[in-house]
Amino acid sequence: MSKHLQQPRSLDVPQRAPGLHWGIKDSFLDYVASTRDGQCTVGGGASPSPSGVFLFEPDRLARSAWPERRFTGEVRFEAHGGMLFVRVVDPWISVEDGQGVLSVLDPDSPDAQARLTLATFALDVALIDPEQPWAVSDVRLAAAGTSIFDDVYPEREPFAPLLVVPGHSHPGRPAVERDQNAIALDSVGRGANAEQEEEEA
Numbered sequence: 371m372s373k374h375l376q377q378p379r380s381l382d383v384p385q386r387a388p389g390l391h392w393g394i395k396d397s398f399l400d401y402v403a404s405t406r407d408g409q410c411t412v413g414g415g416a417s418p419s420p421s422g423v424f425l426f427e428p429d430r431l432a433r434s435a436w437p438e439r440r441f442t443g444e445v446r447f448e449a450h451g452g453m454l455f456v457r458v459v460d461p462w463i464s465v466e467d468g469q470g471v472l473s474v475l476d477p478d479s480p481d482a483q484a485r486l487t488l489a490t491f492a493l494d495v496a497l498i499d500p501e502q503p504w505a506v507s508d509v510r511l512a513a514a515g516t517s518i519f520d521d522v523y524p525e526r527e528p529f530a531p532l533l534v535v536p537g538h539s540h541p542g543r544p545a546v547e548r549d550q551n552a553i554a555l556d557s558v559g560r561g562a563n564a565e566q567e568e569e570e571a
């Protein structure tokens with residue numbers, strides 16, 4: 371792993387901070403961390419949370435109606451001298467054909483606004499109170515999302531559980547950091563559903 375990793379400036383994100391809390395995939399983070407030059411970088415509204423998942427902040431400019439929820443931020447992984455270059459940017463949650471969808475900006479499209487479906491999950495919106503946090507444990511890689519990981523994972527590969535905490539960022543918090551912050555990979559991605567476990571305890 372790269373020796374010049376900086377400590378993130380926002381490791382103290384409150385566990386109940388509004389936004390999308392998502393660990394992406396533990397084994398992928400472990401894999402990147404195990405490479406000689408593996409790096410993880412966050413920025414633009416994304417930060418690592420103390421429980422080991424990434425927090426994508428709510429998009430304050432978005433005017434989306436439930437069940438759509440828009441979040442901002444980028445988590446980037448690099449390894450193998452740049453041959454591995456994976457970006458997870460601005461995730462949105464929506465419901466399509468009765469199924470939960472997690473989409474992200476399409477990293478390979480010339481259209482900067484183009485999105486692709488990264489993962490899907492079962493979601494019964496009738497059972498969710500949009501004002502309360504809610505979580506999904508069975509998150510699966512969508513067919514379109516396989517390209518982000520160079521087709522190493524097959525469609526329906528299990529990904530990390532996700533937690534949505536409604537609301538806006540705390541007024542007292544620093545403004546969203548637009549800089550990219552390199553973070554130590556062993557500080558994130560462990561215990562992807564730790565927040566849910568804490569709540570259940």
Ligand code: HEM
Pocket residue numbers: 397398401450453454455456518519520522523
């Ligand atoms: C020089 C190029 C590369 C080499 C030598 C390499 C090597 C490897 C090796 C040895 C593994 C198995 C790791 C293990 O099971 O412990 C692996 C897994 C993997 N590689 Fe690469 N890789 C390369 C490029 C890439 C690229 C460009 C991607 C694109 C995203 C990628 C994505 C993955 C993924 C997703 C896994 C599975 C990780 C998991 O266990 O969840 N690799 N790679």
